[in-house]
Amino acid sequence: MTRRTVRATVAVAAALLVLLAGCGVPRETDVKVAGPGLSPAPPAGADPPGVPAQRKDARTPTQLVEFFLSAVVGDPGGAEQRTRDYFTVGQQENWKPGNKVNVVRYEPDDDLIVTPEKLGYSVDLNVRQVGVLDPDTGVIEPATETTTVYHFRILYGSDSSLFLADWKTQQHLLLSTIALSRYYLKRNLYFWAGGGASLVPDLRYLPTSVDVKEQPTRLVKWLLEGPSSWLRPGVDEMPDNVVLQGNVTSPDGSRLEVNLSAPDIGKDATQVDRLAAQLRWSLGQYTAVVLKIDGQEKKVGTAYQPLVTELPTTPDRFAILNGVVRPLVPPGAEPPPSSPVLDAEANTKVLRAAVARMGEDYAIALVRRSGNRQRLWIGWRKLDGTVEFRALANSYQSIGRPQWLPGRAGEAGVVIADGALYRFDRATGDLVEIETPGRVTAMAVAPDGHRIALVIGDRLMVAPTTGDQNELRGIGQPLALPTKLTHLAGAGWSQQNLLVAAGQLPSGQTGFTEITVDGAEEEQRGRELGNTKITQLVAFPDNSDTDASWKYGALMYESDRSAFQVTGTVFEPISVSDVQPGGKLSSAPPTAEQTPTAPFFLDE
Amino acid sequence: MNRRLVALLDRRLPGPARYARRLWRAGRRRVRFLTRSVRLAYRRSLHLRMVTITLVVSSLLVGVFGFLVAKGSADSLLDGARGQVSNDLSDGAAYAAQQLNVHTRESPSVKLTINDTLRYLAGSPQPGGAIVAINSDVTDGLVASPDLDVAPAITPELSHQVADQRKVAWQVVTRDLDGNGPVTYLVYGSGVPAGWGGQVELYYLVPLTREATTAAQIRTIVLITGAALVVLLGLLAALVTRMVVTPVRVAARTAQRLSAGLLDQRMVVSGEDDLALLAASFNQMAANLQRQIVRLEEMSRLQRRFTSDVSHELRTPLTTIRMAADLIHTERDQYDPVVARSAELLQAELDRFENLLTDLLEISRFDAGFAVLDAEPTDLVPVVRRVTERLVPLAERAGVRLTVHVPAAPVIAEIDPRRVERVLRNLVGNAVEHGERKPVVVTLAADESSAAVTVRDHGVGLQPGEEKLVFNRFWRADPSRARQTGGTGLGLSISVEDARLHGGWLEAWGAPGEGAQFRLTLPLRAGDRLVSSPLRLVPRDAGEDLSRLPRELPPAPPPRPAETAPDPGAERTEAAP
Known part of the structure; x- marks a missing residue:
């Protein structure tokens, strides 16, 4: 080998050995590009949510007060700061409101008194404390604050904008019901009640400042935290240890994906189905919800529905004519073929009644005169026409209109007798008293069957019903609704979370108002009715979530021994011609005195 | 590659480049010095060279594969991650x-x-x-x-x-x-x-x-395995080459011993492979050589013995004949002139015969290797003078002027005076005989390690090429020349042997028509190796035609003080023409 070759070989070998010694996983490398990344999302052309006006935009004291009472709208963490912004500097110290927001109702024209002063204005604001909004849960709880008048001054600042001063020591945030209805969305969360028998809605307020895409996340979080404290006694407990992972996303834009971590539920299919149903209905307006528990996808069916969604849109209606229960038929319409014409002997001397359908049969509860007292008769009418009735043991001075319990229609119902609330069972014939905090004059069971509206004394109250195995045994703590009506005559449920009440309006005339189940919003419906006294009120609930005008005959009432029906805002009496003729009683010619009374809907 | 890089550096950075080059040279020298023994061993030992080459190549291969394995595994690990x-x-x-x-x-x-x-x-x-x-x-x-x-x-x-x-x-x-x-x-x-x-x-x-x-582990394993593999391969190469190199070394040693004279050295033949073939052939060659040498030696010995025996045997009758011839020679006046002439002839020829015999004996002694050098420190000056003085009568008779140049200081050399005299006698006698009545110059000179005597004559000279032949036995340039001294034809041969015995040189130069010069160079200390001579072989007054000078003559040594013009202090004997 020549010297040169030897030298070259040695050099190469040495170089390779050095390289070998340094070979391995490198300690540092350059940046290497592996591929294109995710393309940036096009900025969503989302509508900017409704944002209330700022303090500096207020031109008049009225505007300032209106803006001030909507300052809390937006990100809850900044509510305090936004409210503080309205105060003068001196006012801002020592002011430490809590988290909760007091919802107040006031009429801008009547309740706000502005008196010009030397340096500004002096203001008296009369309010009605309606409730307390908890921004963390979206629940409006019963009002704790009792202030009815707020005194303060309005001053001009150095930039000629208006400021609040002399707010005294009101250590709470305020929100007006006007702002509530403008800047908050009403959403129902659903909870199981009666051991999985039905879904009960729970009303929550979602601010519009929350992104549309974020709203499902917020709702699911609220749902998993459980029902509001008022409703809790009447509904089943939420399963433990269920946590939402991340946000509720919409990967393909049409379905919602909810990712839960529920280690305790795991394989329990029943629990999973129930959770799925709750989510499906709580996130109601979306077409499809995909539920993933610990990463595993679970089928979400629509098997479970709130009871209210199963109600027909045009219910069967009845009235009492001459002591006989007769179905009502709208003029020009064919009589419904299945409407029972009670030919029973018991169908006489009837004052008030309730009819329920049980499959092909009908269960009937009748309040019949028994001497100068009244007695409740329970019975049913089978398809083949056989009728069976039995009277319950006791007789009472006065018995109100009975109502079959939704979901258990035909098996159990409630009735007011001599100011007390009773539950009756068709099977056993028992009449069980249910404790109430006072003398009940009117009642209506919610379409879910687990809430009840009561008129006790002169107050309108709602309460959840309690009792295991879906047996109504009692009611939870009732919530008094701050209605503006007095001399309440009756109540009904026009929607899942909306009551209709009849009584005396502040103007002195008789009228109806619709009030939310937490009392936050109240609105007069229909025209005033002068001085008539309403004795009974029934409403058929609309199964949609949104505000809807009353459908045909959705509200019926009795006043001055006559039955009336309300369609939209049209009030019209129910005439004899509306009553279905036929049966062996039809031969009796109607007298001038005969007008239908005590109208009622078929209980489903 | 190096040259271009260096040129570039030179142009751009002359100062540092120069410094760097100096450093590089110094470093290289140092390395060369330190690794001298290693490089020597590498050159000398076939074994070491083969093992080294195996180690280098195998480490190269192992390096390549190990690098590929380690790099590949590291890359795949990284890719997996x-x-x-x-x-x-x-x-x-x-x-x-x-x-x-x-x-x-x-x-x-x-x-x-x-x-x-x-x-x-x-x-x-x-x-x-x-x-x-x-x-x-x-x-x-x-x-x-x-x-x-x-x-x-x-x-x-x-x-x-x-x-x-x-x-x-x-x-x-x-x-x-x-x-x-x-x-x-x-x-x-x-x-x-x-x-x-x-x-x-x-x-x-x-x-x-x-x-x-994991990559480090793989790398370590590869390194260890590679190193072990390289070492094992080196060992394997060492073992394998040893099998080949050892017999070769044995052969070399045997050949050395054989050439040193131990003719019965043989190699061991084991097996039937190439090495065995080599050993067998070597043995055969050695046997043939031995036989040949022994036979030649025997022949030479016989020849020598024969020469010496013959010379010796001839001596006895020669003595008798001589005695008789001497007797007749002393009584030659009593006989008639023809017989007297015959008696003179007889004696002259007998003298010649005796000289020839003596010379033959001498030569045969040299041939047999029996010649012994009796060296003793002798001053060469009186030796030269003695020889020339003895030959002065002959020179007068031949009409040759004999000049001697000797230095003033004594020239002490370890020589055998008898032999040196014989040589000088022969040289001067030849010069006088072939001088053609031209002067003959004898010069003695010495330096610190050798002494030389030149005998210059201007006679017929020698043809080109005859300078070597002149020392052959029985060689005459011109056989028709009269032999006044009665030379035997062995004189120069014996002189050459005498000079060689001293470890010295006897050389001749001659040119036709210009005469000849004979130079005897002897080391001052017996046993020294001669490297130069104090006197020129080609005399200064050699022919102007320089083309006739043979090329292989060495350049003239620098003039010595004792050589040139006759030293005023030197003694001279001149022969009066």
Whole structure:
């Protein structure tokens, strides 16, 4: 080998050995590009949510007060700061409101008194404390604050904008019901009640400042935290240890994906189905919800529905004519073929009644005169026409209109007798008293069957019903609704979370108002009715979530021994011609005195 | 390659280049000096050379394969880790994109979403495990799970690729993030589209300790295995070449001994392979040589013995004849002139015969190797003078002027005076005889290691090429020349042997028509090796025609003080013409 070759070989070998010694996983490398990344999302052309006006935009004291009472709208963490912004500097110290927001109702024209002063204005604001909004849960709880008048001054600042001063020591945030209805969305969360028998809605307020895409996340979080404290006694407990992972996303834009971590539920299919149903209905307006528990996808069916969604849109209606229960038929319409014409002997001397359908049969509860007292008769009418009735043991001075319990229609119902609330069972014939905090004059069971509206004394109250195995045994703590009506005559449920009440309006005339189940919003419906006294009120609930005008005959009432029906805002009496003729009683010619009374809907 | 580089450096950086070159040369010299013994061993030992070549080549091959294996395994480990992380990152980025898509505006809940996403992606963080980090303008920088400051690990270049160029990019960095020492991380980053139009990047930092450990293990194993392999190959080469080199060495040694004279050295023949063939052939050659040498030696010995025997045998009758011839010679006046003449002839020829015999004996002694040198420190000056004085009568008779140049100081040399005299006698006698009545010059000179005597005559001279032949036995340039001294034809042969016995030189020069010069050079100390002579072989007054000078003559040594013009202090004997 020549010297040169030897030298070259040695050099190469040495170089390779050095390289070998340094070979391995490198300690540092350059940046290497592996591929294109995710393309940036096009900025969503989302509508900017409704944002209330700022303090500096207020031109008049009225505007300032209106803006001030909507300052809390937006990100809850900044509510305090936004409210503080309205105060003068001196006012801002020592002011430490809590988290909760007091919802107040006031009429801008009547309740706000502005008196010009030397340096500004002096203001008296009369309010009605309606409730307390908890921004963390979206629940409006019963009002704790009792202030009815707020005194303060309005001053001009150095930039000629208006400021609040002399707010005294009101250590709470305020929100007006006007702002509530403008800047908050009403959403129902659903909870199981009666051991999985039905879904009960729970009303929550979602601010519009929350992104549309974020709203499902917020709702699911609220749902998993459980029902509001008022409703809790009447509904089943939420399963433990269920946590939402991340946000509720919409990967393909049409379905919602909810990712839960529920280690305790795991394989329990029943629990999973129930959770799925709750989510499906709580996130109601979306077409499809995909539920993933610990990463595993679970089928979400629509098997479970709130009871209210199963109600027909045009219910069967009845009235009492001459002591006989007769179905009502709208003029020009064919009589419904299945409407029972009670030919029973018991169908006489009837004052008030309730009819329920049980499959092909009908269960009937009748309040019949028994001497100068009244007695409740329970019975049913089978398809083949056989009728069976039995009277319950006791007789009472006065018995109100009975109502079959939704979901258990035909098996159990409630009735007011001599100011007390009773539950009756068709099977056993028992009449069980249910404790109430006072003398009940009117009642209506919610379409879910687990809430009840009561008129006790002169107050309108709602309460959840309690009792295991879906047996109504009692009611939870009732919530008094701050209605503006007095001399309440009756109540009904026009929607899942909306009551209709009849009584005396502040103007002195008789009228109806619709009030939310937490009392936050109240609105007069229909025209005033002068001085008539309403004795009974029934409403058929609309199964949609949104505000809807009353459908045909959705509200019926009795006043001055006559039955009336309300369609939209049209009030019209129910005439004899509306009553279905036929049966062996039809031969009796109607007298001038005969007008239908005590109208009622078929209980489903 | 070197030359061009060097030229370039020279042009650009003359100063440093020169300095560097000096350093390089000095270094090379040093290395050469230090490795001299090694290089010597390398040149001398075939064994070492083969083993070294095997080691070098095998380490080259092992290096190549080991490098490929180690690099390949390290690359595949890294690729495996990369693939895994890449999948995790794309899944994570898709999840994060979905989660962040929920927000269309910047709000406090965005920060919550980012933290939730980070927690979800990181799972349960383990020490020494992967770190997930998110960078966004909402969180004011990087947030990571586990909660470490990962900013040092994300270089500006990576950040630029991920955030500004919206690419999925990766990089390997080594940082100490948790205070437990530097760890090599594979950092993979991807941008995440944010619904509100902000910037969000997702980074996965995966420690490569397992891969690095595995690669290091593989590398160590490869190195150890490679080194062991190289060493074993070297050993194997050593063993194998030994099998070949040993017999060769044995052959070399045997040949050495054989050439030194031990003619019965033979190699061991084992087996039937090439080495056995070599040994067998060597043995055959040695046997033939031995036989030949022995036969030649025997023949030479016989011849010598014959010559010496014959000479000796001839001596006896010669003595008798001589006695008788002497008797007749002394009584020759009593006989008639023809018989007297015959008696003179007889005696002259008998003298010649005796000289020839003596010379033959002498020569035969030289041939047999019986010649013995009786060296003793002798002053050469009186020796030369003695010889020339004895020959003065002969020179007068031949009409030759005999001149002697000797230095004033004595010339002490360890010589055998009898032999040196004989040589000088022969040389001067030849010069006088062939001088053609021209002067003959005898010069003696010496330097610190040798002494020389030249005898110059201007007679017929020698033809070119005859300078060597003149020392052959019985050689005459011109056989018709009269033999006044009665030479035997062996004189110069004997002189050459005498000179050789001293370890000296006897050389001749001649040119036709210009005469000849004979030079005897002897070492001053017996046993010394002659390297030069104090006198020129070709005399200064040799022919002007320089082309006739044979080329192989060495250049003239610098003039010595004793050589040139006759020393005024030197004695001269002149023969009067």
